[in-house]
Amino acid sequence: MGMTMTQKILAAHAGLDHVEAGQLIEADLDLVLGNDITSPVAIHEMDKMTVKTVFDKDKIALVMDHFIPNKDIKSAEHCKCVREFACKHEITNYFDVGEMGIEHALIPEKGLAVAGDVIIGADSHTCTYGALGAFSTGVGSTDMAAGMATGKAWFKVPSAIKFNIIGKPKKWVSGKDVILHIIGLIGVDGALYKSMEFVGEGIQNLSMDDRFTIANMAIEAGGKNGIFPVDDRAAAYMKEHSMREFKVYEADPDAVYDEEYTIDLSTLESTVSFPHLPENTRTLSEITEDIAVDQAVIGSCTNGRIDDLRVAAEILKGRKVKKGLRCIVIPATQAVYLQAMEEGLLKIFIEAGAVVSTPTCGPCLGGYMGILAEGERCISTTNRNFVGRMGHVKSEVYLASPAVAAASAVTGKISAPAELGL
Amino acid sequence: MQAKGRVFKYGDNVDTDVIIPARYLNSSDPAELAVHCMEDIDKEFIHRVNKGDIIVANKNFGCGSSREHAPIAIKAAGVSCVIAETFARIFYRNAINIGLPIIECPEASKGIEDGDEVEVDFDSGMIYNRTKGTEFKGQAFPEFMQKIIKAEGLVNYINSNY
Numbered sequence: 007m008g009m010t011m012t013q014k015i016l017a018a019h020a021g022l023d024h025v026e027a028g029q030l031i032e033a034d035l036d037l038v039l040g041n042d043i044t045s046p047v048a049i050h051e052m053d054k055m056t057v058k059t060v061f062d063k064d065k066i067a068l069v070m071d072h073f074i075p076n077k078d079i080k081s082a083e084h085c086k087c088v089r090e091f092a093c094k095h096e097i098t099n100y101f102d103v104g105e106m107g108i109e110h111a112l113i114p115e116k117g118l119a120v121a122g123d124v125i126i127g128a129d130s131h132t133c134t135y136g137a138l139g140a141f142s143t144g145v146g147s148t149d150m151a152a153g154m155a156t157g158k159a160w161f162k163v164p165s166a167i168k169f170n171i172i173g174k175p176k177k178w179v180s181g182k183d184v185i186l187h188i189i190g191l192i193g194v195d196g197a198l199y200k201s202m203e204f205v206g207e208g209i210q211n212l213s214m215d216d217r218f219t220i221a222n223m224a225i226e227a228g229g230k231n232g233i234f235p236v237d238d239r240a241a242a243y244m245k246e247h248s249m250r251e252f253k254v255y256e257a258d259p260d261a262v263y264d265e266e267y268t269i270d271l272s273t274l275e276s277t278v279s280f281p282h283l284p285e286n287t288r289t290l291s292e293i294t295e296d297i298a299v300d301q302a303v304i305g306s307c308t309n310g311r312i313d314d315l316r317v318a319a320e321i322l323k324g325r326k327v328k329k330g331l332r333c334i335v336i337p338a339t340q341a342v343y344l345q346a347m348e349e350g351l352l353k354i355f356i357e358a359g360a361v362v363s364t365p366t367c368g369p370c371l372g373g374y375m376g377i378l379a380e381g382e383r384c385i386s387t388t389n390r391n392f393v394g395r396m397g398h399v400k401s402e403v404y405l406a407s408p409a410v411a412a413a414s415a416v417t418g419k420i421s422a423p424a425e426l427g428l
Numbered sequence: 429m430q431a432k433g434r435v436f437k438y439g440d441n442v443d444t445d446v447i448i449p450a451r452y453l454n455s456s457d458p459a460e461l462a463v464h465c466m467e468d469i470d471k472e473f474i475h476r477v478n479k480g481d482i483i484v485a486n487k488n489f490g491c492g493s494s495r496e497h498a499p500i501a502i503k504a505a506g507v508s509c510v511i512a513e514t515f516a517r518i519f520y521r522n523a524i525n526i527g528l529p530i531i532e533c534p535e536a537s538k539g540i541e542d543g544d545e546v547e548v549d550f551d552s553g554m555i556y557n558r559t560k561g562t563e564f565k566g567q568a569f570p571e572f573m574q575k576i577i578k579a580e581g582l583v584n585y586i587n588s589n590y
Binding site for chain 1: 450487571583590
């Protein structure tokens with residue numbers, strides 16, 4: 007029986023010729039990742055271990071991104087704990103204020119994830135690096151501690167769902183619309199314990215930033231990982247960003263899939279997830295009522311990359327954010343910030359009446375930098391719209407693409423760019 | 429190993445944001461996290477829960493963020509076991525890794541109501557609803573996971589293997 011892309015990568019890292027869905031394996035890790043919320047718990051767990059050293063100081067990444075620059079004393083204590091650990095163990099890839107970015111934008115940008123890798127991260131959106139043809143998945147802090155100490159992790163080999171991507175998306179339709187459409191189709195547990203394998207000629211019409219967005223939200227369908235084949239565009243990205251050799255794994259022709267879907271990009275429309283689950287999707291044309299919003303957030307590990315900011319700027323250029331609405335733009339990394347500055351995007355945002363923040367996860371998880379009051383609504387390019395996710399239990403988050411978030415920031419209600427004559 | 433207690437029943441897709449909201453993640457102290465456990469889905473939970481009580485939910489329990497603070501908060505609140513139709517995979521790993529007993533059992537999830545008195549035998553995987561006089565067979569853990577559970581978590585397991 008043939009293997010999927012994910013199964014081939016896992017087999018190679020477990021020293022096996024063949025694995026099957028359901029099999030428990032122990033795999034060697036190429037990278038272990040943590041952030042300022044999950045790493046302190048992992049460090050505390052590592053203190054209880056008899057192994058006192060890290061398995062490889064070059065294969066651990068600690069990224070301070072959730073509550074930094076620190077929002078309060080407790081979060082400062084957390085970062086201090088991680089900083090001291092990084093210093094003590096001489097962790098090469100420790101990124102603090104000034105160097106950091108939102109981890110899942112930063113890791114590919116720094117070339118720390120490449121095709122063929124097995125990566126675990128104590129953050130659920132670690133699945134992002136599947137865009138590069140890596141197996142990457144979110145775990146908890148104890149798994150992270152075990153990974154840092156031993157360089158290994160246990161996995162149950164997942165079965166897979168195949169998404170055959172065809173066609174070319176219409177103007178303003180992005181990777182975010184693709185993944186929201188898929189989550190609406192299969193549900194928030196539609197890919198539970200499974201890998202989501204994206205294939206097909208339509209992938210060539212998706213930018214790398216689109217692919218990062220799609221892989222990033224595999225977890226929102228319950229998926230263990232999302233993974234793309236390596237094409238010329240992915241190879242060029244890795245050559246530009248990484249010194250490391252990458253290894254391409256292709257699914258066997260007789261690989262077995264639990265389910266198969268065909269996604270025709272040309273038929274997709276701008277899509278919004280309504281509160282309080284990402285699966286509650288409606289296309290813009292299905293929204294007939296006016297949904298007034300109080301805040302628009304453009305950023306996060308899902309949509310804070312340069313393509314996302316370019317789209318938002320294209321819409322906000324020469325326009326004004328509606329009076330009374332707060333529009334918060336958050337470049338995901340320092341490099342994205344700098345590039346946005348050089349391209350004049352930040353000027354466009356500020357002239358439109360938006361604020362531009364230093365890279366942070368901040369509002370996405372209701373941490374800081376844009377918390378909602380009771381009864382408020384936010385249109386957001388982030389990834390979750392659970393109850394209380396961005397603030398008050400009675401606030402609401404609507405998930406959308408950067409194009410829809412930017413257009414809505416201008417009109418004050420959930421809107422397609424077409425409403426602005428674009 | 430057994431658990432016995434009163435049931436707190438919840439529905440589908442209980443996410444880790446409602447189990448422990450991110451506004452409290454500036455702490456990693458179990459006792460402090462426990463005070464806010466389930467706050468955004470059931471404000472009364474922490475006032476009503478007694479040591480040994482059991483959470484029963486429907487599908488996809490613990491979806492969303494990978495925060496281990498979620499099973500830590502549940503365990504520190506005194507909950508002895510979580511039974512659900514299905515668990516989100518990161519929550520599943522985390523619960524096993526920190527030694528919070530969990531059982532997948534769709535029939536039990538359907539046949540147990542809020543306030544029922546329930547007993548669980550982890551060795552046999554049997555779940556007894558003492559209020560209704562019914563019983564259910566939960567899914568057994570693979571041998572490898574049983575070793576982690578018997579070691580009371582991944583850290584002890586690793587300490588005995590490396």
